[in-house]
Amino acid sequence: xxxxxxxxxxxxAIIADFIRTAEPVGxxxxxxxYDLGISPATxxxxxxxxxxxxxxxxxxxxSGRVPSEKAYRLYVNQMMNKHELTMxxxxxxxxxxxxxxxxxxNMVQRAAHVLSEITNLTAFAMTPRKDLDTLKYIxxxxxxDYTAVLMLVSESGKVSNKAVRFxxxxxxxxxxxxxxxxxxxxxxxxxxxxxxxDIIEDVQTDAxxxxxxxxxxxxxxxxxxxxxxxxxxxxxxxxxxFSLPEYNDLDKARMFLEMVNKKEDFTKTLINRENGVIIxxxxxxxxxxxxxxxxxxxxxxxxxxxxxxIGVIGPTRMQYDEVTSVIEYLTDNISKAFMITGGDGDxxx
Amino acid sequence: xxxxxxxxxxxxAIIADFIRTAEPVGxxxxxxxYDLGISPATxxxxxxxxxxxxxxxxxxxxSGRVPSEKAYRLYVNQMMNKHELTMxxxxxxxxxxxxxxxxxxNMVQRAAHVLSEITNLTAFAMTPRKDLDTLKYIxxxxxxDYTAVLMLVSESGKVSNKAVRFxxxxxxxxxxxxxxxxxxxxxxxxxxxxxxxDIIEDVQTDAxxxxxxxxxxxxxxxxxxxxxxxxxxxxxxxxxxFSLPEYNDLDKARMFLEMVNKKEDFTKTLINRENGVIIxxxxxxxxxxxxxxxxxxxxxxxxxxxxxxIGVIGPTRMQYDEVTSVIEYLTDNISKAFMITGGDGDxxx
DNA sequence: GTTAGCACTCATCAAGTTTGAGTGCTAATC
DNA sequence: GATTAGCACTCAAACTTGATGAGTGCTAAC
Numbered sequence: 001x002x003x004x005x006x007x008x009x010x011x012x013a014i015i016a017d018f019i020r021t022a023e024p025v026g027x028x029x030x031x032x033x034y035d036l037g038i039s040p041a042t043x044x045x046x047x048x049x050x051x052x053x054x055x056x057x058x059x060x061x062x063s064g065r066v067p068s069e070k071a072y073r074l075y076v077n078q079m080m081n082k083h084e085l086t087m088x089x090x091x092x093x094x095x096x097x098x099x100x101x102x103x104x105x106n107m108v109q110r111a112a113h114v115l116s117e118i119t120n121l122t123a124f125a126m127t128p129r130k131d132l133d134t135l136k137y138i139x140x141x142x143x144x145d146y147t148a149v150l151m152l153v154s155e156s157g158k159v160s161n162k163a164v165r166f167x168x169x170x171x172x173x174x175x176x177x178x179x180x181x182x183x184x185x186x187x188x189x190x191x192x193x194x195x196x197x198d199i200i201e202d203v204q205t206d207a208x209x210x211x212x213x214x215x216x217x218x219x220x221x222x223x224x225x226x227x228x229x230x231x232x233x234x235x236x237x238x239x240x241x242f243s244l245p246e247y248n249d250l251d252k253a254r255m256f257l258e259m260v261n262k263k264e265d266f267t268k269t270l271i272n273r274e275n276g277v278i279i280x281x282x283x284x285x286x287x288x289x290x291x292x293x294x295x296x297x298x299x300x301x302x303x304x305x306x307x308x309x310i311g312v313i314g315p316t317r318m319q320y321d322e323v324t325s326v327i328e329y330l331t332d333n334i335s336k337a338f339m340i341t342g343g344d345g346d347x348x349x
Numbered sequence: 350x351x352x353x354x355x356x357x358x359x360x361x362a363i364i365a366d367f368i369r370t371a372e373p374v375g376x377x378x379x380x381x382x383y384d385l386g387i388s389p390a391t392x393x394x395x396x397x398x399x400x401x402x403x404x405x406x407x408x409x410x411x412s413g414r415v416p417s418e419k420a421y422r423l424y425v426n427q428m429m430n431k432h433e434l435t436m437x438x439x440x441x442x443x444x445x446x447x448x449x450x451x452x453x454x455n456m457v458q459r460a461a462h463v464l465s466e467i468t469n470l471t472a473f474a475m476t477p478r479k480d481l482d483t484l485k486y487i488x489x490x491x492x493x494d495y496t497a498v499l500m501l502v503s504e505s506g507k508v509s510n511k512a513v514r515f516x517x518x519x520x521x522x523x524x525x526x527x528x529x530x531x532x533x534x535x536x537x538x539x540x541x542x543x544x545x546x547d548i549i550e551d552v553q554t555d556a557x558x559x560x561x562x563x564x565x566x567x568x569x570x571x572x573x574x575x576x577x578x579x580x581x582x583x584x585x586x587x588x589x590x591f592s593l594p595e596y597n598d599l600d601k602a603r604m605f606l607e608m609v610n611k612k613e614d615f616t617k618t619l620i621n622r623e624n625g626v627i628i629x630x631x632x633x634x635x636x637x638x639x640x641x642x643x644x645x646x647x648x649x650x651x652x653x654x655x656x657x658x659i660g661v662i663g664p665t666r667m668q669y670d671e672v673t674s675v676i677e678y679l680t681d682n683i684s685k686a687f688m689i690t691g692g693d694g695d696x697x698x
Numbered sequence: 699g700t701t702a703g704c705a706c707t708c709a710t711c712a713a714g715t716t717t718g719a720g721t722g723c724t725a726a727t728c
Numbered sequence: 729g730a731t732t733a734g735c736a737c738t739c740a741a742a743c744t745t746g747a748t749g750a751g752t753g754c755t756a757a758c
Contacts, residue, residue, distance in 0.1 A: 026751050043702050044752070063750045102569065103512055118724040141486075143506035151500075151508060157492035159500060161508040163452055179391075220451065239610065244604040254591040263587065340647060375720050390732050393721070411720045411738040 003053075008079065009036060010046050011055055015067045015075050017316050022245045024064030026075040069282040069316060072294070074319050076279050083321035085329060087308050093118070093326070097333050104128075104302060105336055109234045111330045116237025119323050121314035122260060126270055128230045128306035133158060135186045135194055140179040140217075145169040150220050152228060154191065156306075160228045162220040166212060178209060178217065191229050195222065232306070233267045235260065245317040246292075259289045260313070270309055274302040277324060283315050292316060296323055303336040310334075352402075357428065359395050360404055364416045364424050368666050371594045373413030384412060402493060418631040421643070425628050425669050429683065432520045432670035434678060442675070446682050453477075453651060453687055456651055458583045460679045462661050465586025468672050473610060475619055476581045477655035484535045484543055489528040489566075489601075494518040499569050500578060509577045511569040511601065512608070515561060527558060527566065540578045544571065548583035579616055580657070582616045584609065595641075595664040609662070624648040626673060631665050641665060649680040651687040659683075 003011070013034040017025045027040040027047060027240065045067050050056045055074065056065040067075075085093075096114050101107050108125040116123035139151040146169060151161040176335070186194050238260065247253045260266060269287050273280075277298045283291050297311030312323055312328055352360070362383040366374045375397060376389040385392065396414050399405045404423065405414040416424075434442075445650055450456050457474040465472035488500040495518060500510040535543050536649050589654060590596045590605055618636050622629075626647045632640050639662070646660030657680055 013638070024751085028742090039701050045700085050752080060708060060751095061753090063709080064751060102514070102572075114661040137490075141502055141506075141508070143504075147506060149502065149506050153490055157490075157496060157498050157512060158709085159498050159508075163506060165451070173467050187473065190756075239603055239607050240598060248599060250591060250597060252600065253599065253602070254588055257554070262724095278391050300605075371718085377719075388732050390734095391700060391730085392730090407721090409720095409739060410722095575711080678751075 003050075004038050006036075006038075007046055007050060010043060011050060011064070011067070011071060012079050013076070014047075014056065015071060016067055018067055019319060022067050022317060024059055026064035029064070034342045061332075067317075069284070070314055072320070073284075076281070079109040080321050080324075081347045083104070085325055090329065091117075091224060092129075093329060094333060101337060104308075104334075105117040105232065107334055107337060108308060109236075110311070111334060112234045112236040114327060115310060115312060116240060116329060118326050119312055119314070120237070120240050120243060120320070121318065121323070122235065122237050122240055123310070123312045124236070124270070125234045125310040126267065126308050128302055128308040129271070130154070130156070130158065130191055130229050131233055132190060132305055133228070134188050134190050135183075138179055138182040138186060140164070140175040142170075142172050143173055145314060148175055149225060150217060152221075152224050154228065156303075156322065158228055162222050162224045162227070165217050170212070174212075178213060181209075181213070182217075182221075191225055195229070196227050197230060198244045231271070233270070234261075244315055246317065251336055255289070256293075270297065271310070273297055273309070275307060277328060279317050279320065279324070296320070296322075296327060298324075298327045300334040302335075304339070308334075352399075352404075352415060355385075355387075356395055356399060359392060360399055360416070360420060361404065361413055361424070361428050363396075364420060366426075367416055368668060370502070371666060373408055373415050374567050375413035376414070381583060396456065407449055416666075418633070420541070420631075421669070422631045429673075431669050432674040433505040434674055437468075439678065440545075442678060444684060446679070446687060448541050449684060451514050453657075453683075454581065456683055456686060457657060457659070458577070458585075460683060461583045461585040464661060464675060465589060466660060467675050468661055468663070468668070469589050469592060470661040470667065470672070471584065471586050472661045473585070473615075473619070474583045475616065477657040478580055478650055479503070479507065479540055479578050479655065481507070481539060481654055482577070483537050484532075487528055487531040487535060489524040491519075491521050493522055493613060498631070499566060499573060501570075501573050505652075507575050507577055511573045511576070513566050514621055515565050519561070523561075526564060529559075530562070531570075540574055544578070561602055580616060580620070582612050582619070583619070590663075593664055594629045595666065604638070605642075610623075622646055622658070624656060626674070626677060629671065631662070643667055643669075645669070645676060647673075647676045647680045649687075650681040651684075655686070657683075 013030055013036065014025045017033070027043040030036065030043050031038065031040045047056060050071075051058065051065065055068055055071040057068050059066060061212060074225070093114055097107060097110055105127060108127055112123045112125035115125075128173065133154045135158045136153045136155050141149045141151060143149060143163070143308065146166050146231070148164045148166070149161050150164050151159065153159050186197070189197060238257065241247045241253060241256055247256060265287075269285075269290075272286070277296070279294065279296050280290075280307055281294045285291060285293065285295060292315065294316045295311060295313050296318075297309045299307050299309055301307050312318075312327070314323075359379070362379055362385065363374045366382070368376065378393040379385065379392050379661050380387065380389045396405060400407065400414065404417055405418040406417050408415060433641065442463055446456060447461055454476060457476055461472045461474035463475075464470075471665070482503045482505045486503045486506050488502070490498045490500060492498060494511070495515050496512045497519065498510050499513045500503075502508050535546070538546060587606065587609065590602060596602045596605060614636075617638075621635070626645070628643065628645050629639075630643045634640060634642065634644060641664065642662055643665045644660060644662050645667075646658045648658055650656050661667075661676070661677060663672075
């Protein structure tokens with residue numbers, strides 16, 4: 001059933017007011033502050049209908065109305081106007097973002113910062129998944145007789161490394177052979193393929209060297225690959241929630257911070273989201289703990305291939321229009337910055 | 350002036366009680382729960398003296414006494430008994446810490462975790478400063494015609510890298526020469542020396558190559574060096590403060606979290622602390638913002654040279670004895686683990 | 699269909715009251 | 729002279745009470 005023009009107008013006014021004030025909205029306030037041309041009593045009747053239809057709720061009998069998740073969903077889908085950023089805002093954002101960029105990690109981190117500053121919410125930014133990246137070469141650099149550094153370099157220029165310890169002294173010559181063997185076996189494989197593929201025996205390597213490969217190098221190799229595959233998650237504006245009336249209760253603030261601090265869980269949640277601009281409201285979120293939050297994410301791309309995400313998390317009462325615009329502007333900027341030369345030679349500092 | 354035996358006993362009891370309950374301690378409670386053998390009235394007289402001497406304070410006229418910073422200082426210096434960890438505690442800590450260690454970063458991070466779990470405070474762990482580490486080799490790995498990865502390897506096995514973009518296409522041969530020149534110039538220099546030393550002209554490099562060194566590589570080189578020098582700070586148990594009555598006020602909790610979130614400032618504060626087990630109470634802390642916190646840090650060493658720190662931050666009311674024991678046990682463990690082979694081939698994942 | 703009017707509800711706030719844990723002082727006791 | 733019992737006093741915290749006001753639903757008039 002479609003809502004009448006008037007009901008839509010009233011609902012929109014309630015949502016706007018509630019997003020601004022965080023207070024339940026009453027019929028009198030509505031008729032006074034919004035140019036609806038009808039009396040409070042009529043508004044009450046309409047609100048009663050809207051409540052029956054599930055768009056509004058009532059904290060208690062004699063309080064104003066609060067938009068439900070269903071209302072926010074309707075608002076986001078149909079009623080939200082495109083919010084244009086001012087020229088100053090755009091310039092300021094671009095300036096902060098592009099100042100002396102050399103690395104994606106850096107820029108992405110700054111995006112989270114800018115986003116949290118503008119929206120006054122908790123922002124996050126995720127570096128791209130490297131699924132399609134392939135191994136280019138593998139090196140073993142001697143440190144002392146028993147220790148070396150295993151170094152992997154990918155086609156896109158990502159470098160990652162870990163220490164390897166050997167049971168016995170190993171010569172530089174042996175290290176070179178081992179590295180050569182590994183490069184021969186893994187070159188051109190994607191990172192995820194390399195994770196599953198076993199080290200193949202090679203004519204040049206003897207039994208002893210093979211043992212080292214299996215027992216000493218393999219664990220570090222796997223960990224390094226996982227490091228390269230893993231996305232990094234930057235968060236900013238965690239303490240912004242203290243300014244929101246929704247979290248002016250210690251328990252709620254605590255729960256929020258504890259949830260967000262579990263970075264691994266949160267990263268998984270993010271990875272599973274679709275690409276593009278995605279808004280999930282309250283219980284639409286998979287994660288039980290996010291059931292009274294809204295999450296907005298958008299995707300940026302590096303070289304048109306690898307995809308990363310940035311976004312915000314906050315109460316269901318948020319400025320969906322403004323936040324969405326800012327996020328979109330940020331992702332556009334990042335995508336542009338890393339389009340031409342494919343400068344994704346990021347490291348993990 | 351020295352305190353009488355009895356005053357010391359009373360003060361100790363007050364401190365013990367206050368650390369446990371966080372409530373001002375009254376004379377009746379004291380005489381009931383502690384075997385002091387004197388009546389509340391006598392205790393009141395003694396407490397009055399102790400207050401005059403600056404060891405106790407009075408939140409308001411008719412409330413119990415609270416230990417002052419001076420009292421905590423006295424307690425820590427003279428009255429605190431050595432708290433022995435139980436065998437189970439030790440085993441549990443050692444197990445969590447040493448499970449499958451390959452890297453210092455990893456172990457240090459886990460130390461912060463264990464520490465925050467046991468103490469229910471906010472714990473932190475700082476990786477060692479690399480001042481004494483020297484450069485071993487410098488490499489430039491081609492990514493595409495305009496991009497390379499600059500890689501530095503130090504004597505201790507630390508590897509760090511950053512992307513370099515060139516104004517024009519650069520051949521692999523050129524990269525090799527550039528890397529060779531840099532290695533020649535910087536090998537054996539400590540990281541901090543390398544930061545200040547300029548690139549010296551070399552017979553093998555022509556003017557064009559020199560220009561690239563200056564304009565394209567230098568910025569990345571400096572950043573990479575700074576990355577290698579920089580300590581990493583891991584924090585854990587941030588939300589533990591929500592369980593403390595000291596922070597059951599939103600503003601206080603917020604201030605604490607905002608302070609601790611400024612990692613750079615906090616790192617500087619930590620670096621400036623002396624080595625060994627250091628306890629600073631309230632206003633003894635340099636940082637204004639820490640004026641109602643106590644901080645305990647201890648130092649671990651890697652190979653007897655590089656020094657890192659771990660510690661906790663919490664209200665001045667904390668279990669100084671227990672916390673100190675745990676921190677000491679942790680630093681001992683880390684130092685032991687990284688003593689023999691000097692396996693500090695950490696990276697920055 | 700719309701609106702004015704009215705009785706009712708309920709969170710919030712301020713003012714007053716009670717309670718109890720604490721103190722300091724004084725006079726009696728050891 | 730040191731210790732203690734007794735008592736008047738203080739003050740935060742918890743509870744009570746009543747007023748206020750923003751809100752509702754319902755009904756009857758427009």
